[in-house]
Amino acid sequence: MLHRLQKIAESLKKNNIDGKLGIRGSGRMTKKMMINFKHYYRLAIVRNKTNLDDMVRAVWAIWKHKSSSNSEPLHEWCSPSYCGYLQALEKGEEYDHTPHSLPLKIMKAIRPVFEELAHPDTLKRVLNGGSQNANESFHSILCSLAPKNRYSTGVTIDLCAAMAVSFYNHGYQSIIPVLAESTGNTGFFTRVGMKRLDERRIYYEHKRKGKAVQKSKQNEETSDSLSDRMSVDDNTL
Structure with missing residues (x-):
């Protein structure tokens, strides 16, 4: 607004x-x-x-x-x-x-x-407290694979979109079977790296939710305060 x-x-x-x-x-x-x-x-x-x-x-x-x-x-x-x-x-x-x-x-x-x-x-x-955060989160994954400042062919975009969907819904380890089928095998450090990426993603998601809960409480207090001020002094509206 x-x-x-x-x-x-x-x-x-x-x-x-x-x-x-x-x-x-x-x-x-x-x-x-x-x-x-x-x-x-x-x-x-x-x-x-x-x-x-x-x-x-x-x-x-x-x-x-x-x-x-x-x-x-x-x-x-x-x-x-x-x-x-x-x-x-x-x-x-x-x-x-x-x-x-x-x-x-x-x-x-x-x-x-x-x-x-x-x-x-x-x-x-x-509605029901929803937001666009899920879309933005998916877009950030897609843009990390296919940056907007770099030209990518249609095939590359399709591949990156498919990978982004897989990463977003099932985690980075979901790509391991695809790599194994494409290359015949996946290395130890590849599996470790994908697992660490998933663990880091879970950690930051818990941290984000904690901050969101705290911010929600602060917003409720602000709303109550503003509501009281609006009901007392109509000059604000």
Whole structure:
């Protein structure tokens, strides 16, 4: 989210939007606001990680909330836990959107970011806490066999892809029978080397999972803290 907002802000810096060049500036899309959008996007995913439809609505609720005005409130997908408008509605009080919303033309300018990041095809990748880490891990193995900065023929790519699948799913020792069939035998040090590669891979995977658990706990604490701050002070949203 943060990267997309920064990218679209850079691409629009010479465009006249709502009387000024670009979307940045005081009362517009500041760096702090971009960071806030990143946190809101993450919270929308974490709080609805088991339901894709709710996740999509929660992400769009961010855009609708910040696009709302006194004449056109768009809070049907908001939650009373953070939405000052819904909280005021429950208390029967008046609510002024002006200090908390962004200009509609600014929100329309960043709408493509939400159309991409709130799309079901995008969000279903993180459903149930999933990620793209598995794909990235496989790609790293493939690139170590066939680097992108070096030309490789189609036959070489096919061979490297097959080896990468074997290494990723069954470990480096899975290649030993293939080598034995191709060469007639495999040396002692080849078998030892493949075993050590597998052992190192297992070691670093355990280490990575330990760090992931620790980071998850820290993120939960951060989310709880941000949620409390959002419910107390609607200026953050």
